[in-house]
Amino acid sequence: MFWLVTSCLLSLLFPLVSSIMAAAQPAGCKIRITDKGLEMLKSETEKFVEEEISNISMPEMKGKEGRFQYTITDVKINNLNLTHADLQFIPEVGLLFDVQNSSISLSFHRRILYWFFYDTGNINASAEGVNINTVLNLIRDNEGRLKINNITCEAKISKMRAKFSGTLGKVYDFMSSFLTSGMRFLLNQQICPALNHAALVHVNSLLETIPVRTEVDDFIGIDYSLIDDPVVTSRSLDMHFRGMFFDRSDPNNTLVNYAVDPVIREYDRMVYLALSEFFFDSGMFSYYKAGIFQMHINEKMSKDMEMLLRTTYFGAIMMLNPALVDAPLSLQFAVNSPPKTTIKTTGATVFMTAIVKVMLLPPGQPPVQLSSMTMETKFNAKVSMKGKRLAIHADLRRFKIFSNLSALESLALIPLQAPLKTMLQMSVVPLINNWTKRGVRIPLADGIDFIEEVVEYHNGFIVIGANLHFSKGLREMIAGSNQKDQDIV
Structure with a gap:
């Protein structure tokens, strides 16, 4: 059901103590699904329920x-006609799918x-006045996943009709009452177990295929575990995630979240x-710990820059050695915090x-440091x-830039x-953008994308509003998740 989008939630592999500590921190990432998003999900839910009920196996x-x-x-x-179906939030519980x-x-x-x-033959029948009331309770499990904890289901069929054919069709008409009564009883007994299995097995297994802690690149990963249970109101479902990057070589060395807790006030999208x-700071902290923010520039240095450095130094x-005047020069950059x-x-x-x-690289000899300076930079992101x-x-x-040695040298660095x-x-800068342009995946299920995105900047956080696009149906997404499970086995 809405869980389609909530694929932004999946498994934290830390111990329970770490989970409790994480819950005490503000969320680095939040997702809100509004009633408008739920309205779009309703059609996919209807298709899924129709398919599940159509697959019911009735006994002899x-x-x-x-x-x-x-x-x-x-x-x-043969067919389930959902004349009146509704999907809505139930405050403090989860979701209601109601068929009347x-x-x-x-x-x-x-x-x-x-x-x-x-006599033998086929009988066409119809069940009318079909009412199905299904409530899904949504929680955060011990690993930080979004999970359907339980499902409450009531199904009732008001009446059933059967039309007999064949030579004794009229004679059998009086039998229809007890035949259809038996069929109605069996069908009532089958609907809720089918929906229970669909939610607790199929949907939960789909959520489990999307890891909460996942790789971003060769250096860092990201933790999208829920830090508390989803917050459900009549208008929205709010999910609070840890939203933290980590160094894959040292995953326990992470940044503490002291940032402003992001707030979502909108419901229009x-x-x-x-x-x-904190979301962004933890990413840069992890890259810093992984040693990414370092580089040497020598061969790629422009001739003009090399000439300016030789003139300056x-x-x-x-004074060091006049014989080294033609030795290659190198600039070494290393972010220090x-x-x-x-x-x-x-x-x-x-x-x-x-x-x-600024390093001198005499052939066959150790590098010689000519100068050390501090560089302060500010980037628009x-x-x-x-x-x-x-x-x-x-x-x-x-x-x-300014010298680490003296104010006089700082003046000499002005050119x-x-x-x-x-x-x-x-x-x-191109090197940095090469890392960041690939982006980090928001853990939605395959087949769902954000469209019509609008980015708004607030004091301490960013809010991105978007609509949803489904390129796959729910049945296809579940089939894909089952295939992933088979590939893993």
């Missing part, structure tokens, strides 16, 4: 009534013995995704500091969503400001 019926002996076999449900005054058409094969007459500063080279994100209504920025070392992937594009906005900024824009 045998009996005797006076001179009549009968056997009913090959019962087939609908009908089911079916057929079965008869074998009847009356005195010395033996089908789904909303809210991301706090000519005196230092000559985790970058920090700031989100305001005007946009998102990332502040980063790094140590830049543009967040975008496409399909299931959240991406970030960085743009260098502010750049400053390097503009060329170094240009080099960063041409080499380092």
